[in-house]
Amino acid sequence: MHEYQREFIRFALDRNVLRFGEFTLKSGRKSPYFFNAGLFNDGGSLSRLGRFYAQALVHSDLPEVDVIFGPAYKGIPLAAVTAVALADSFDRDLPYCFNRKEAKDHGEGGTLVGAPLEGRVLIIDDVITAGTAVREVMQIIQQAGATPAAVMIALDRQERGQGELSAIQEVERDFGIPVISIVSLNQVMDFIKDDAELQQHLPAVQAYR
Ligand code: OMP
Numbered sequence: 001m002h003e004y005q006r007e008f009i010r011f012a013l014d015r016n017v018l019r020f021g022e023f024t025l026k027s028g029r030k031s032p033y034f035f036n037a038g039l040f041n042d043g044g045s046l047s048r049l050g051r052f053y054a055q056a057l058v059h060s061d062l063p064e065v066d067v068i069f070g071p072a073y074k075g076i077p078l079a080a081v082t083a084v085a086l087a088d089s090f091d092r093d094l095p096y097c098f099n100r101k102e103a104k105d106h107g108e109g110g111t112l113v114g115a116p117l118e119g120r121v122l123i124i125d126d127v128i129t130a131g132t133a134v135r136e137v138m139q140i141i142q143q144a145g146a147t148p149a150a151v152m153i154a155l156d157r158q159e160r161g162q163g164e165l166s167a168i169q170e171v172e173r174d175f176g177i178p179v180i181s182i183v184s185l186n187q188v189m190d191f192i193k194d195d196a197e198l199q200q201h202l203p204a205v206q207a208y209r
Contacts, residue, residue: 001183001187001190001191002059004052004055004056004059005182005183005187006191007052008052008154008182008183009183009187009188009191010191011045011048011049011052012035012154013198015039015040015045016036016039017035017036017037017039017040018033018034018035018155018188019033019034019036020032020033020198020201020204020205021033021034025129025130026129026130026132026133027129027130027132029129029130029159031157031208032201032204032205032207032208033188033201033205033208035126035127035154035155035157037049037074037078037126037127037154038074046077046081047081047084047085049078049081049154050080050081050082050083050084050085051085051089052154052182053078053081053082053085053124053152053154053182054082054085054086054089054090055182056152056180056181056182057082057086057122057152057180058090060150060152060178060180062122062149062150062178062180063120063149064120065094065119065120065121065122065149065150066094066095066118066119066120066121066149067094067095067096067097067115067116067117067118067119067120067121067122067146068082068083068094068095068096068097068121068122068124069096069097069098069099069117069121069122069123069124069137069141070096070097070098070123070124070125071098071099071123071125071133071136071137071140072098072099072100072101073101074125074126075098075123075124075125075126075137076098078124078125078126078154079096079098079124080096080098082124082152083095083096094122095114095115095116096114096115097112097113097114097115097116097117098112098113098114099111099112099113099140100112100113111140112144117140117141117144117146118144118145118146119146119147120146120147120148120149121141121146121147121148121149122149122150122151122152123137123141123148123150123151123152124151124152124153125137125151125152125153126153126154126155127153127154127155127157128151128153128156128157128167128168128171128179129157129159129167130159130160130161130162130167131161131162131167131168131170131171134151134171135171137151138175148175148177149177150177150178150179150180151171151177151178151179151180152179152180152181153179153180153181153182154181154182154183155181155182155183155184155185155188156168156179156181156183156184156185157185158184158185158186158209168181185205185209186209188205189202189205189206189209192205
């Protein structure tokens with residue numbers, strides 16, 4: 001695990017973004033932990049969060065991309081802060097865009113906002129569990145005539161997808177693109193194993209994993 005990944009887990013715990021307990025997921029699964037990226041909810045947190053996404057991208061060996069895409073709603077600020085961090089801290093100035101959930105029929109119209117959605121697209125989102133959300137995003141990109149290049153998320157929950165593979169392995173297989181995460185559940189488990197206060201949650205998380 002890289003130092004920035006340990007820092008990210010500490011940051012998510014401090015902000016209550018990563019919590020242990022009993023949670024029902026979108027997929028209906030019952031999970032002993034939850035990652036609520038919406039609680040990175042002030043300027044300082046968003047600024048740090050953007051740098052973590054940017055670091056994950058820089059550590060990946062992803063070839064150049066043409067545009068960053070943030071899927072509505074939660075992906076929008078994530079894509080925006082990553083674009084800012086890449087420009088400010090890594091000298092990579094990339095265009096970015098996002099979608100609306102409902103088409104607008106006045107003003108500029110349409111469902112896409114920001115830079116043109118074209119070329120190789122880096123999708124930025126919060127979490128992949130069963131992979132439903134990310135498959136919807138692929139449709140938007142394909143309808144626009146663009147090409148997905150990679151998906152970047154904060155946490156890979158390493159859960160089963162529609163078959164025997166993990167949801168992320170299925171996305172990688174079905175769309176032929178890498179999924180980059182700041183951290184995975186295995187890394188979260190490694191982190192809590194060494195923490196006197198958090199160790200108590202390890203058995204439930206291990207069983208779920
Ligand atoms: P899937 O569509 O099943 O991959 O679930 C991903 C979505 O679930 C995310 O975009 C979140 O909206 C939500 N989610 C979290 O935010 N954090 C979690 O720890 C788990 C989920 C979830 O419901 O699975």
